[in-house]
Structure formats: C-alpha cells, structure tokens
Amino acid sequence: MPLNAVAPSLASDMAQAMIDGFNRHYRLFRTESARAKHRFETCDWAAQQRAQRERIEFYDLRVRECQRRLEREFKAAQQPMEVWQQAKLFYIGLLVQHKQPELAETFFNSVTTKILHRSYFQNDFIFVRPAISTEYLETDDAAANPTFRSFYPRLDALETSLRDILLSYGLRGRFEDLGRDAQRVADALRRELAADRQRPNFQIQVLASLFYRNKGAYLVGKLINGFKEVPFALPILHRAPGVLYVDAALFGEEDLLILFSFSRAYFMVDMEIPSAYVQFLRSLMPRKPRAEIYNALGLAKQGKNLFYRDLLWHLRHSSDPFRIAPGIKGMVMLVFDMPSFPYVFKVIKDHYPAPKDTSREQIRGKYQLVKRHDRVGRMADTMEFSMLAFPRERFTDELIAEIEQHAPSQLEISDRDGDGQVEVIIAHAYIERRMIPLNLYLQEAFDAGEGDAAANAQLEHAVIEYGNAIKDLVAANIFPGDMLWKNFGVTRHGKVVFYDYDEIEYITDCNFRAVPAPRNEEDEMSGEIWYSVARNDVFPETFGPFLLGNPRVRQAFMRHHADLLDPAFWQQTQQRIRQGEVIDFYPYGTHRRFDVNGGVAGLGELADPAAADGETPADQPDTSAPATAVEPSE
Numbered sequence: 001m002p003l004n005a006v007a008p009s010l011a012s013d014m015a016q017a018m019i020d021g022f023n024r025h026y027r028l029f030r031t032e033s034a035r036a037k038h039r040f041e042t043c044d045w046a047a048q049q050r051a052q053r054e055r056i057e058f059y060d061l062r063v064r065e066c067q068r069r070l071e072r073e074f075k076a077a078q079q080p081m082e083v084w085q086q087a088k089l090f091y092i093g094l095l096v097q098h099k100q101p102e103l104a105e106t107f108f109n110s111v112t113t114k115i116l117h118r119s120y121f122q123n124d125f126i127f128v129r130p131a132i133s134t135e136y137l138e139t140d141d142a143a144a145n146p147t148f149r150s151f152y153p154r155l156d157a158l159e160t161s162l163r164d165i166l167l168s169y170g171l172r173g174r175f176e177d178l179g180r181d182a183q184r185v186a187d188a189l190r191r192e193l194a195a196d197r198q199r200p201n202f203q204i205q206v207l208a209s210l211f212y213r214n215k216g217a218y219l220v221g222k223l224i225n226g227f228k229e230v231p232f233a234l235p236i237l238h239r240a241p242g243v244l245y246v247d248a249a250l251f252g253e254e255d256l257l258i259l260f261s262f263s264r265a266y267f268m269v270d271m272e273i274p275s276a277y278v279q280f281l282r283s284l285m286p287r288k289p290r291a292e293i294y295n296a297l298g299l300a301k302q303g304k305n306l307f308y309r310d311l312l313w314h315l316r317h318s319s320d321p322f323r324i325a326p327g328i329k330g331m332v333m334l335v336f337d338m339p340s341f342p343y344v345f346k347v348i349k350d351h352y353p354a355p356k357d358t359s360r361e362q363i364r365g366k367y368q369l370v371k372r373h374d375r376v377g378r379m380a381d382t383m384e385f386s387m388l389a390f391p392r393e394r395f396t397d398e399l400i401a402e403i404e405q406h407a408p409s410q411l412e413i414s415d416r417d418g419d420g421q422v423e424v425i426i427a428h429a430y431i432e433r434r435m436i437p438l439n440l441y442l443q444e445a446f447d448a449g450e451g452d453a454a455a456n457a458q459l460e461h462a463v464i465e466y467g468n469a470i471k472d473l474v475a476a477n478i479f480p481g482d483m484l485w486k487n488f489g490v491t492r493h494g495k496v497v498f499y500d501y502d503e504i505e506y507i508t509d510c511n512f513r514a515v516p517a518p519r520n521e522e523d524e525m526s527g528e529i530w531y532s533v534a535r536n537d538v539f540p541e542t543f544g545p546f547l548l549g550n551p552r553v554r555q556a557f558m559r560h561h562a563d564l565l566d567p568a569f570w571q572q573t574q575q576r577i578r579q580g581e582v583i584d585f586y587p588y589g590t591h592r593r594f595d596v597n598g599g600v601a602g603l604g605e606l607a608d609p610a611a612a613d614g615e616t617p618a619d620q621p622d623t624s625a626p627a628t629a630v631e632p633s634e
C-alpha cells in the first residue's frame with residue numbers, strides 16, 4: 001500500500017497516544033525530581049532515598065501503559081507497516097516544538113520495539129538515529145530561568161555575587177554564615193585562577209536547578225576567564241535542620257567526574273530541557289560519554305539508548321575482536337570485552353559449580369538490587385541488554401567455545417536477518433565499565449618486588465582503598481558476600497569499586513558472629529568447622545586466611561583495617577542501620593571539606609597512585625579514610 005493510502009487519522013492517533021504516554025512519563029519524572037528540594041529542605045532523608053529508588057521504575061511502568069493503550073485502542077500489533085511508518089512521521093511532527101525530543105524518541109522506540117518484530121528495528125520505523133536536533137533548545141517561557149544563568153562579578157568582589165548565587169535558589173532555611181561561605185568559595189575560586197588577570201569575558205555560569213542526592217544539594221557551574229574555564233560544584237548541606245552551609249568547593253573535570261561517577265546513585269534535578277543540562281555538563285566533563293551523563297541525571301533509558309548507539313558506532317569503526325576478559329574467570333558470570341572499548345559484557349552462566357548455590361533469577365535479583373540501591377561510589381552501575389547481536393567475525397573462537405561450554409542457552413549463531421551476515425546473538429547480558437581487577441593490580445605490585453617504592457605505594461594504596469570500599473558498602477547496608485580481591489576493580493584514579501553481586505546481602509539480614517571457643521582439644525585440632533553455621537552467619541575473624549595470605553598485604557591490612565576482622569565492627573554498624581540512621585557519603589575526600597582545612601584542594605591528598613592505566617574516568621581516592629562519615633550535625 002502506498003504511504004498516502006494509509007488512513008491518516010489512525011497513524012496520527014497512534015503517534016498522539018505515544019506522545020501522550022511520554023508526556024505523562026516526563027511530567028511524573030520531573031515532579032518527583034522537583035520534590036527533592038522539599039525533601040532536602042525538610043531533611044527527609046529516608047524519603048529522598050526512597051524517591052531515588054522508586055523513580056527508577058517509572059519508565060517501564062509508563063512504557064507498559066502506553067503499549068497496552070496502543071493494543072487496546074488501535075490493535076497496534078495488527079497494523080500494517082505503512083501505518084507504523086506514518087506514525088513515526090507524525091510523531092516527528094509532534095516533536096518539533098517539544099522540549100525533550102530525544103527522550104520522547106527513545107520512548108517511542110521502547111513502546112514500538114515491544115510491539116513490532118525485530119526485523120522492523122530500523123530507521124524507517126524507530127529512531128535508530130535521532131530525527132530532531134536538541135541544539136540550542138531553550139525554554140520559551142520568558143519569565144522562567146534559562147538552563148543556566150550568567151553572573152559578571154569583579155574578581156575582587158566575587159563574594160557579593162556568590163552570596164547572590166547561593167540565595168538565588170530560594171532554599172528554605174537559612175545559611176549558618178552566608179558571608180563566611182561566600183568568602184571561602186571566593187577564595188577557592190581565586191586560587192583556581194591563580195595569577196590570571198581578569199579578562200573581559202570574566203563570568204560565573206550556574207545551572208538553574210540544584211542537583212539533589214541523599215543529604216546533599218549541589219550547585220553546579222563554571223568560571224570563565226579568557227580562554228580558561230573552571231568547572232565547579234558546591235555541596236550544600238544541613239548543619240542542623242534548617243541551617244545550611246557550603247561544605248566544600250570542588251573544581252575541575254576530575255572532581256566533577258567523581259561527583260557524577262557511574263558508581264553512585266542518580267541525581268534528582270528539576271529540568272525542563274534535559275539536553276541543555278547534558279550539553280552544559282559535557283562542557284565541564286568533555287571526556288564523559290553523554291550516555292553516562294544522562295544516566296547520572298536519572299534518565300537511564302536515554303543513557304542506555306545512547307550507549308547502544310556508541311557501541312554500534314564503535315564496532316563500525318574498530319576491528320579488534322571480543323575476547324575473554326583478563327583476570328580470574330567467574331564461577332557465575334562469563335565475562336568478555338573488546339580491548340578497544342572500555343566496558344565489559346557479563347553473561348550469566350547456565351551452571352554454577354559448588355559452593356555456589358544460586359539461580360539465574362536470584363542473580364538477576366541481586367543485580368536489580370544494586371541498580372536501585374545507593375551505590376555510594378563503591379558499586380559499578382550496570383546496563384541490562386537482551387538479544388545483543390554482533391558480527392561473528394568479531395568473536396575469537398576461544399570466546400565462542402567458552403560461551404558454548406558455559407552459557408549455551410544464551411547463545412545463538414545465525415544469519416537471522418537472511419542478509420548473508422552471520423551474527424552472534426547473546427540473549428541476556430549486563431554491561432559495565434571496565435576496571436583493573438584488584439588481584440591483577442596487586443600482582444603488578446608483587447611482580448615489581450619489595451625494593452620498588454612505587455610498587456609498595458601501589459600495594460599499600462590498594463589495600464587501604466579495598467578496606468575503605470568495604471566500609472562504605474557496610475555503611476550502605478551492603479555485605480559483599482564474596483570479598484576476594486578479584487571481585488573488586490580499580491578505576492582510573494585508583495578508586496576501588498565492587499562488581500561481583502551474586503552473593504551480596506543486606507547487612508541487616510546477616511548474623512555476624514564470633515567463632516565460638518573450641519569445646520575440647522579435638523575441636524581445636526580438627527581443622528574442620530565443628531560449630532554449626534546457619535545460612536546468614538558471617539564470621540569476620542575467618543576472613544584473614546582467604547584475604548591475607550601475602551605477608552605484605554597482611555601487614556598493610558592490619559595497619560589500616562584490622563577492625564574488619566572483628567565481629568564487633570560489623571555488629572555496631574548493623575545496629576546503627578537498624579536504628580534508622582542514614583549514613584552520609586561524601587563524593588569527595590574529607591580533606592576537601594572547608595571545616596577540615598579550609599577546603600584547599602590537594603592538601604592531605606596522596607600522590608595519584610594510578611600507575612593504573614584503567615580507562616575509567618572515575619573517582620579520586622581519599623586514601624586517608626573511607627568517604628563514609630556521619631553528618632556533622634550528628
């Protein structure tokens with residue numbers, strides 16, 4: 001049927017139903033994000049965390065609603081392709097004035113791919129590529145703030161502008177000492193500019209909405225002087241309910257990458273034009289993929305869509321094959337990567353050897369738990385994909401053999417499109433940032449020998465960071481389950497992050513016990529576990545033999561983290577969590593806090609340990625202490 005023979009009202013009604021579905025989604029998403037301000041003002045931390053979790057579910061709910069409506073009202077699945085093609089064209093028409101066109105396109109894809117057969121997943125029917133430009137998109141409401149605002153202070157009177165800026169967000173409550181905070185931030189900004197003279201374009205640009213997460217509100221912007229641009233973020237916290245203060249001034253791309261890391265919970269931000277926020281943030285962090293910026297803003301489906309486009313683009317412009325990932329192979333997950341691409345692909349195996357006692361559903365449940373939990377800078381975020389297809393020639397035979405052996409149910413090799421190209425189709429995979437497995441990182445230090453000072457520093461750093469990672473996880477109510485070194489990775493800046501989720505439990509579900517005293521000599525000598533152990537029993541004193549076989553590692557560990565071998569440490573944290581305490585995590589080292597040392601960047605920081613050349617633009621380690629801290633008010 002020629003296109004113009006299609007009854008136009010059907011296609012346009014379908015397009016309208018889809019945009020209605022998206023608009024409802026974004027209205028609810030935005031309302032929930034905007035409420036973060038009130039939750040912050042009223043110090044309702046439990047509600048803030050709950051909202052962060054629940055918002056993640058919104059998208060799938062709305063897609064399902066819309067899919068059902070299309071089926072019910074338009075029998076969408078039975079419509080000929082001409083109707084679908086027209087629906088896409090009508091939909092594009094509806095996006096011309098739209099403020100979130102890129103998100104709306106992705107929503108269209110999500111709904112359509114639930115209804116159509118995958119042979120229609122091409123640009124005629126879905127948005128394989130974007131149709132609408134988001135460049136120069138701004139609000140039409142002359143009375144509303146644009147996405148970012150500019151201030152033109154005098155360099156020697158920065159304080160006044162900073163006071164105005166801090167007050168301009170209309171936060172309820174009062175600043176403990178606004179003059180002091182403005183002064184501290186002004187001094188820090190001037191330090192960043194060093195001896196530079198004030199140039200004609202000297203200005204401060206700040207994003208119109210604050211970024212909320214857990215107990216913090218972050219003011220994000222940049223300082224421009226001549227050709228120099230300095231990104232910055234100011235965390236605003238509560239000293240006591242209703243009493244605000246600026247806790248630190250974070251500067252430069254690296255600090256911002258830490259704040260927006262893939263290993264943290266998503267921000268709540270009230271945005272009319274998310275693409276403009278992404279564009280501004282990209283100017284602060286040019287190396288961070290746009291996919292990850294959308295993720296950090298809670299727009300995970302857009303992040304996933306952009307990631308997939310990046311992946312296809314990368315495949316088209318590279319030639320290296322997928323291979324088994326370096327490191328010790330997992331018992332539960334089969335992990336592969338492509339050397340030129342900084343992500344790993346994880347497939348759940350079909351069988352798990354003893355002592356693993358789990359199932360595909362349980363494993364997926366654990367990954368889902370992590371997705372919704374605050375990852376506190378210590379757990380990698382994952383994207384979940386179904387039916388990923390790659391050209392067969394991009395896989396080594398060794399990797400194919402590995403998948404055939406361990407995950408045959410997840411593998412299909414066929415020319416499913418009948419276009420002469422044989423593809424490897426992976427039924428289900430998680431994709432996450434690649435890190436250097438911590439065991440390999442330590443091995444590098446062992447190999448260099450005891451006489452090598454840099455290697456010694458690397459070892460010491462790895463052990464400290466490892467303990468800090470566990471302590472942060474514990475404070476976030478996560479027991480990693482399997483704490484072996486190989487289950488942690490090291491990011492580009494030497495931060496240690498956990499990535500093996502199949503055995504995690506809530507700390508509050510565990511029973512931390514001391515090893516009972518032997519009843520007699522036989523018990524003592526037996527070498528076997530002679531006391532009874534329930535499923536959730538954990539014996540911290542027994543961690544040592546698994547983790548601390550190497551004497552250098554043992555020494556470093558005992559110097560910094562001996563408490564992890566003491567059941568009392570675990571029981572006490574468990575107690576705090578049970579009492580409802582929301583423990584805070586600073587996405588910056590303690591030494592960066594104004595209260596600690598005036599917030600002078602660099603003070604107290606150890607030299608960058610990253611002989612690590614991991615690819616992850618990630619967090620900077622605070623090697624002196626875990627980032628966990630109790631709110632100053634407590």
Ligand SMILES: Nc1ncnc2c1ncn2[C@@H]1O[C@H](COP(=O)(O)OP(=O)(O)OP(=O)(O)O)[C@@H](O)[C@H]1O
Pocket residue numbers: 325326327328329330331332333334335344346380432433434435436437482486487489499500501502
């Ligand atoms: N994000 C990552 N970056 C780099 N390597 C990784 C990453 N995730 C996993 N790996 C590699 O794959 C291996 C197996 O991954 P993972 O620990 O997730 O699997 P598992 O089957 O759950 O392991 P286990 O047998 O300990 O339960 C790791 O030991 C590591 O070498």
